[in-house]
Amino acid sequence: MGRAVLVIAVLALVIYLLIRLVEKRRGVRQPRPQQPPRRPVVAPDDDVDFLRELERRRRRQQRDGQPEQPDN
Numbered sequence: 001m002g003r004a005v006l007v008i009a010v011l012a013l014v015i016y017l018l019i020r021l022v023e024k025r026r027g028v029r030q031p032r033p034q035q036p037p038r039r040p041v042v043a044p045d046d047d048v049d050f051l052r053e054l055e056r057r058r059r060r061q062q063r064d065g066q067p068e069q070p071d072n
Contacts, residue, residue, distance in 0.1 A: 045051070
């Protein structure tokens with residue numbers, strides 16, 4: 001009984017590997033889902049656009065004579 005199970009398992013493995021080999025040669029593959037490339041997380045004090053916008057706001061407030069408002 002144990003020998004029969006072993007033979008069946010080996011045959012199943014061989015058949016599985018043959019099927020995988022044939023699919024690989026034919027180019028049949030499961031398509032991978034396309035993921036958009038991730039942008040690295042940038043802290044606000046490292047973000048050039050953020051710093052530029054802060055500087056513009058500060059200059060605009062100084063030019064218009066408005067007191068600076070704290071960001072708290």
